[in-house]
Amino acid sequence: MPTPNSLEGLIEKAERYLNAEQIQQIQAAFEFGALAHAGQTRKAGGAYIWHPVAVAEILAEIQLDHESLIAAILHDVIEDTPYTKQDIIDRFGERVAEMIDGVTKLGKLAFDTPQEAQAENFRKMMLAMSRDIRVILIKLADRLHNMRTLGVMRPDKQRRIARETLDIYAPIAARLGINSFRIELEDLGFRAMYPLRFSALEKAVKKARGNRKEVVEQITEALQTRLKQEGFKAEVIGREKHLFSLYKKMRKKRLSFEEVLDIFAFRVIVETVDDCYRALGLVHSLYKPLPGKFKDYIAIPKPNGYQSLHTLLFGPYGVHIEVQIRSEVMHKVSEHGIAAHWHYKEANANESNPSPVDVRAQEWVRNLLEIQQSAGNSLDFLENVKIDLFPDVIYVFTPQGEIITLPKNATAVDFAYAVHTNLGHACVGCRIDRQLVPLRSVLESGQTVEIIKSKEIQPNPTWLNFVTTAKARSQIRHFLKNQHSQSATDLGQRLLTKAMRIHNMAYSGLSEELIAKLVQDLNLENWDQLLEEIGLGQRMAGLVSKQIHDNLLGKDDHIISEKGQHQPLAISGTEGLVVNYAQCCHPIPGDEIIGFISTGKGLVIHRHDCKNVKHFQNQPDKWLDVDWDPNSQELFAVEIQVETKNQRGALALIASEIANTKTDIERVRSEDKDETYSVMNFVILVRNRDHLNELLRHLRRIPIIEKAQRVFT
Structure with missing residues (x-):
């Protein structure tokens, strides 16, 4: 078994910010983890315990609390060893056990496809994250170490894991503002996904680096000298864009490698927010700014809480200079994101002043919970989260001046749902900068958006063709699904009522005892489920009616109704989503019509003389006599x-x-x-x-x- 001396790297980093008692708990977790994983090895070679220790060390680099480091060391214990969650609780407490449970896969459940298993595991992790954000930090560190050792996997598995990393985990790191994780995850994912492209770009950057070094040093010195002359305590760093960032920019803007490298990037780190704006003036006095290329992310932070001033300048030798100006606190947040400011319920924690990155992270987690509650299944949830992890954003304003952050190409409907779900459901129109525009209008940064609502309006299925945010898409689908279910239940009741009349029975006379017996006999959850299945054509109303009649034979409480079995079902056009009008013949009031029960669709109305009706002649049990409601005013x-x-x-x-x-x-x-x-x-x-x-x-x-x-x- 490994000895505590093997912890040297982790302990050295942890001792910089944790006390002696916390270090002892980390050592105890290591000993417990090493015992639990005894005999297990990694594909990369060596004892398995070195993987969770490496994960903990990654978290120690961003100075996460001792409970997180313990959970990282033990994060595979429940999944891969005989020890249980209760064993963890007994030794290290409930909070550590909950974090470990949050990153543990649902390995004991059966799924139809690997995609479904991945989606359900992801959903479980997101829900655990909503209770404790540290769950996702542990998972990101786990994924980062796995990506560092990915080379031992088969090429096809490398590409699958790399795609998952680029699609999900790197964007999550970006969304939580953990720039150091994001950059490494993207570059490692890029290398595994496109090894030839990565290699070619890496060689090109190394070749160009020598020619650029002199220019970078000269500009860095000029910036430092100018700032020092004005008494600024500032650090100027000439930096290179990481490879995946270069690759994305080349693809998105269709640029050659030389065109991308025309931009020289610098970071200026000062002491205070006030210094940021003063330093901006000095930088602009040294090099002329490009019009329209200044962005103030201090006044309006990015969705992940990132704050900085960005400006693009005309530099020497005709080159463009990109400069980011930020305070030391902003720089720390830009590198470590939520991990830099997340506070826990400890005696020395100060939770009264949450940072912008805390607020943004909490807003995102709340948004994830709303998406989860309205998602149909885990695959829908995963796709909605992918949509929500957008890279480009716009900032628009409510009439009261509140800033709403939305993805690029978001519409007025996306805005309405971002403000409140009920506003989205009731939106009927929109004013942008006081001008009336359609709901599908694409928004732009700086606009003031006012939503016009109506109590009589409900979400339209066509909205799904143009909304872009996960919240809007999931809430619209959730509403339509519920409406579809309610419409099917209402139609099912009408169909069963009509069918019962054939046996001289009244629907209103059904006793609770009989309803309960039918629900049990048919193995259903409740009576509404039966009515919904009838409305959707999954059960025939006539057969259910006969079953009700057979249950009542010989009983004194036989329920009699007026004779009305030949009355057709009245159609008014207000029946909802489960009464459909055939596109082949477009029936309208005044036409003779016939209804056909279609499995899964409900009731389809055709003209009586429609040529497609003959296809249903061999299924008379699915025909239904229908007629128009004379009072209908629908279109x-x-x-x-x-x-x-x-x-x-x-x-x-x-x-x-x-x-x-x-x-x-x-x-x-x-x-x-x-x-x-x-x-x-x-x-x-x-x-x-x-x-x-x-x-x-x-x-x-x-x-x-x-x-x-x-x-x-």
């Missing part, structure tokens, strides 16, 4: 065809005439019939056949129109 889609003379502005004229009859156009298709005539097909929204006939008569009176008629299949 229904119908297709018309207009044959018109070819002339400029014909489409605009016809569309205008349709609008004059207070009829909405849903879509239009136009094609030339010959040199003289064109054929235009319009899908329009009408109340009934009378409305349609009035429109057609109006169109036929237009001189350029030769023919206007409804389209039948």
Whole structure:
């Protein structure tokens, strides 16, 4: 078994900021972990215990608390050894055990696919992170050490792990502001994912470094001299962009390697926030700034809490100089992010003044919880989190002046959901800088956005075609899923009520005892599940009705209703998402119609003379007599065809005439019939056949129109 002397590297780093008692606990964790992992080895060679020790050492470099280091040393104990969570609690306390449990995979559960297993493990880890942010810090350190030793894996496995790192873990490190982790994860992932590209870019950078060194030294000296003359205590660092950053910039902007390296990057670290702005003035007096290339991330921090002043300058020899100016505290946060300021419930902790990075991290965690609650499954959750880990952001304002951070290309609907879920559900319009615009309008930084809401509005499925944020997408899907379920339940009740009339039974007379027995016999969770399955066509109302009738035979409490088995089901157009109107024949009130129960879709309404109805003749048990509700005021889609003379502005004229009859156009298709005539097909929204006939008569009176008629299949 390894000896405590092997802890030298970890202990040396930990002693810089932890007390003697905490160091002893870390040594005890090492001894326990070494015993638990005895006999286990890594693919890279050596005893397994060296992996968790290396993970702890990575965390010690960013000065994480002693509980985190203990959890890091023991993070694989529950998963890979006979010891249990209770064993950890008994020796090291519940908080350490909860962190270890958070990073432990769900290895004992069966999943249909590896993707589903990965997604569920990720979901479990995110939920644990919502209780204690240190869980994700341990996982990031674990992934970082695994990436450092990835070379022993098969090439295909290297690429899979590298892709996962670039897609999920590096963006999470960026989102939490842990720049040191992000840079190394990205470069290691880049090397494993694209080894040839990495090698070529690495060689090119080394070759160009010699030519650039002199210029970098000269600019660094000029900046330091200017700042020193004005009495600034400042550190100036000439820096290189890391390889993955160069690669992304070359791909995104389609630049050659030489064009990317035209920019020389420098970092100026001063003492205070006030010094940052004063230093900016001095830098601009030394080199002229490029117009429009200044960004103030101190006044408006990035979503991960990052703060700095960024400016692009015209330097000597015609080169561009990128300068970042920040305070010492900002620099520490930019390197270690949430780990630099996260406070724990210890006697010496001061939680009264959370830093910007704390606030941003907590906001992100709360957002993750909302996404998790509305996600359909783990795969949906994982995809939504990927969407949420956006690299480019915009800053917009509420009418009250509050700053809302959104991803690039976000729309007014994304903004509404970012402010509050209920505002998103009820948004009907939007004003950008006091101008009325469509909800799908893409927002830009600096705009003031006001959402117009209505109690009668609900989320529209078409919003999913243009929203970009994970929160908006997940909340819309969650609402529509619930609405679909409720619509199916309501339709199921109507179908069962109608079917029961055939047996002279009334739905309202069903006893709680009978309902409970049916739910048990059919192995369902509740009565609403049965109604939902009937509404979705997964169970036939007639068979359920017969089962109810058979259960009541010979009983005194036989439930009798008025005879009404031949009354058709009334369709009003307000039934929700589980009553669909066939696109082949576009039925509208006034047409003779028939209903067809389609598994998973609910009730599909066709015209009685639709040619597709004949396909259902061999399934009479799925037919349903339906009729229009005479009081319906809803709008229904119908297709018309207009044959018109070819002339400029014909489409605009016809569309205008349709609008004059207070009829909405849903879509239009136009094609030339010959040199003289064109054929235009319009899908329009009408109340009934009378409305349609009035429109057609109006169109036929237009001189350029030769023919206007409804389209039948």
